[in-house]
Amino acid sequence: MSEPRPPRLPDGWTVRSDPRTWRVDGGATWIGGSPPRVLRLSAAARSRLAGPELVVADATTAALARLLSDAGVAHPDPARAPSVPGPDEVTVVVPVRDRTVELERLLAAVRATAPGLGGIVVVDDGSADPDATERVVAAHGGRVVRHPSSRGPSAARNTGARASTTGIVAFLDSDVVPEPGWLTTLLGHLGDAAVGAVAPRIVAWASPGDQENxxxxxERRRSSLDLGERPAPVTARSRVAYVPSAALLVRRSAFGEGFREDMPVAEDVDLVWRIAASGWRLRYEPAARVAHEHRASVRAWLGRKAFYGTGAAPLARHHPRRVPPVALAPWTAAAMTLLGVQRRWSVAAAGAVTVVATARLARGLRKPGEPWIGRADRGCGAADVQRQRCRIADVTTGPIPLALVLAPWGLGGAAWQAAGALTRHWWPAAVLGAVVSRRVRRALLAAAVVEGLADWLRFRDRGAGPVDAVLHVAAHRADDLAYGAGLWWGAWRHRTVEPLRPDLSGKGPDG
Incomplete structure (x- = not known):
């Protein structure tokens, strides 16, 4: 059955190309998104584009804007949405158990950053002192719905959603602090009637004077809740595969049956995937920010990471093929396996596989009658490339140059996934293998050090030195060990190997 056609985007809706999208062949070919894809635009579509920005003015531009934003090569500008819901159409729902200090902090921030709300519903999930919760909520003009005994945050959120009367629900956990502009920015995305949910960026919160350890x-750099500084559509097995329920804006019409109350972990991932499966779009918008009080002690932090890992098994059962530790095309899987053999012949064979894959990719990219190597774009010379005004793909076009860019890109992504799987998802098996195999030891050590240092280089603070690098790599590896331990424990409890099984088909989760 085909997916329902989304509602037409309104006139004035604006999308801008992602800075990491390559536009080549005079704008005829767009390369980007996650996973990477190649879009070929017709002459009619190209004529509607004014540089990297597209403003919807008719049915053609509306369809083009939908195509580009769904592919992740362009993103909506919520600040320029022509018609959006108001704050009076939003009810904030907060699940809480005890934690009155955090609740007071949250509600004060909500009132300061989101005036004119349609309501605030706090669900007291079996607090030891319900009167204290009542006093805090009453001071901020909200109302309390109480569970006599704790039923968990999923049930509390569902109770709050049922108690709200507005068309939009904003779920906020008690340990977050929304920053100014968070709600109006998120509401901009709901100007698109096809968007069922939108989430902000979750950043670290710290009280003034707190010293970092x-x-x-x-966690400030690499929290599991922080999905980065780039906007994205939310789709399984992509750069932003989920959004956390710590802060989430949802249409009631998209909410359906709500959170699964039998899932104490990963219930937010399950919800957004079910919303997407029913035909709704979901967006991640980092211009809206909500701060979260991360755990500060090693024991609590590692315990939380292991807890997250236990969610992979129930997710794999409810959503087959959406949580593999690695998802590779057959040729990248073959190349990585050959490199892992660590022999001269196997390295040469991996190179041969890559050459053949590059040739096949070039053949697939070539349009009928198109030259294999295009001519240089006269408006983009070598000096422009050096000044980063153009990318190399803007200078030389044609299927062979594009394939020479895309194939190494795919191989590099495969290497990154393999290193992550060795040190995170598969580390118990990798450690056992390292006991008996020198090659496995070398591969595991290289993955642990190289991937850890690459991660530090990507997320380090300006001026950070060698000591910071060592501490970051140690924390990164501890994060992986805890998550992997939780993953294996969850797989054992649920009697399934699905969250440990790689996907080497090269197809998407619905392929």
């Missing part, structure tokens, strides 16, 4: 510094 290695755990809080690492």
């Amino acid at each position: 290695p755990v809080t510094r690492y």
Whole structure:
């Protein structure tokens, strides 16, 4: 059955190309998104584009804007949405158990950053002192719905959603602090009637004067809740595969049956995937920010990481083929396996596989009658490339140059996934293998050091030195060990190997 056609985007809706999208062949070919894809635009579509920005003015530009934003090569500008819901159409729902200090902090921030709300519903999930919760909520003009005994945050959120009367629900956990502009920015995305949910960026919160320790510094850079500074559509097995329920804006019409109350972990991932499966779009918008109080002690932090890992098994059962530790095309899987053999002949064979894959990719990219190597774009010379005004793909076009860019890109992504799987998802098996195999030891050590240092280079603070690098790599590896331990424990409890099984088909989760 085909997916329902999304509603037409309104006139004035604006999308801008992602800075990491390559536009080549005079704008006829767009390369980007996650996973990477190649879009070929017709002459009619190209004529509607004014540089990297597209403003919807008719049915053609509306369809083009939908195509580009769904592919992740361009993103909506929520600040320029022509018609959006107001704050009076939003109810904030907060699940809480005890934690009155955090609740007071949250509600004060909500009132300061989102005036004119349609309501605030706090669900007291079996607090030891319900009167204290009542006093805090009453001071901020909200109302309390109480569970006599704790039923968990999923049930509390569902209860709050049922108690709200507005068309939009904003779920906020008690340990977050929304920053100014968070709600109006998120509401901009709901100007698109096809968007069922939108989430902000979750950043680190710290009270004034707090000193960072290695755990809080690492969490500020690499929290599992922080999905980065680039906007994205939310789709399984992509750069932004999920959004956390710590802060989430959802249409009631998209909410359906709500959170699974039998899932104490990963219930937010399950919800957004079910919303997407029913035909709704979901967006991640980092211009809206909500701060989260991360765990500061090593024990609590590692315990939380292991807890997250236990969610992979139930997710794999409810959503087959959406949580593999690695998802590779057959040729990248073959190349990585050959490199892992660590022999001269196997390295040469991996190179041969890559050459053949590059040739096949070039053949697939070539349009009928198109030259294999295009001519240089006269408006983009070598000096422009050096000044980063153009990318190399803007200078030389044609299927062979594009394939020479895309094939190494795919191989590099495969290497990154393999290193992550060795040190995170598969580390118990990798450690056992390292006991008996020198090659496995070398591969595991290389993955642990190289991937860890690459991660530090990507997320380090300006001026950070060698000591910071060592601490970051140690924290990164501890994060992986805890998550992997939780993953294996969850797989054992649920009697399934699905979250450990790689996907080497090269197809998407629905392929």
